[in-house]
Amino acid sequence: MYAHVLLIEDDGELRAEMLDYLVRHDYHVTACATLAEASEAFQPGKSAFGPPLVVIADIRLPDGDGISFYMENAGRFPDAKWILMSGNHDLVRLASRLKNAVDLPACTVVDKPMPMRLMTRFIEGQLVTQRAA
Numbered sequence: 526m527y528a529h530v531l532l533i534e535d536d537g538e539l540r541a542e543m544l545d546y547l548v549r550h551d552y553h554v555t556a557c558a559t560l561a562e563a564s565e566a567f568q569p570g571k572s573a574f575g576p577p578l579v580v581i582a583d584i585r586l587p588d589g590d591g592i593s594f595y596m597e598n599a600g601r602f603p604d605a606k607w608i609l610m611s612g613n614h615d616l617v618r619l620a621s622r623l624k625n626a627v628d629l630p631a632c633t634v635v636d637k638p639m640p641m642r643l644m645t646r647f648i649e650g651q652l653v654t655q656r657a658a
Contacts, residue, residue: 527551527552527553527574528552528553528578528579528648528651528652529552529553529554529555529572529574529575529576529577529578529579530547530552530553530554530555530577530578530579530580530581530648531554531555531557531563531566531567531577531579531580531581531582532544532547532554532555532556532557532581533557533558533559533560533562533563533580533581533582533583533586533591533594534556534557534558534581534582534583535558535559535583535586535587536583537558539637539638540556540558543556543581543641543644544556546641546644547644547648550645552648553574555572555574555577558587559586559587559588560586560588560589560591560594561588563582563594564594564598567598567601567602576602576604576605577602577605578604578605578606578648578651578652578655579605579606579607579608579647579648579651580595580598580602580605580606580607580608581607581608581610581639581644582594582595582607582608582609582610583609583610583611583637584609584610584611584613585611585613591609591610591611592609595607595609595629595632596629599629599630599632600629600630603630604630604655605630606630606631606632606633606647606651607630607631607632607633608632608633608634608635608639608644608647609632609633609634609635610634610635610636610637610638610639611636611637612636612637612638614636633647
């Protein structure tokens with residue numbers, strides 16, 4: 526089983542670094558700079574890789590926020606696991622509180638930049654869960 530990762534990060538250098546790392550680890554990645562691009566990628570039939578297994582989203586983006594995007598879209602892909610990330614510690618705390626207050630699939634909230642090994646462990650854990658299902 527492969528892992529399709531939807532990556533939403535507006536910082537071009539960080540997005541390229543994360544994309545390169547994920548591709549080198551044999552993940553299928555759809556990389557987006559904005560929520561508009563990510564919304565387009567979420568449309569049925571838009572991705573050759575199918576629905577995402579993991580969504581990694583920056584919290585603060587030029588056209589909105591990753592928290593609202595998660596709350597609006599997590600129910601559409603209940604099997605996908607989400608990572609929300611931010612370099613702003615207040616936003617990380619807010620997202621951590623909100624994730625426990627809503628009736629949506631679980632998400633993980635991390636400080637940015639996220640260690641690449643943490644990202645890999647998260648994706649591999651999701652692959653193991655999917656294989657067991």
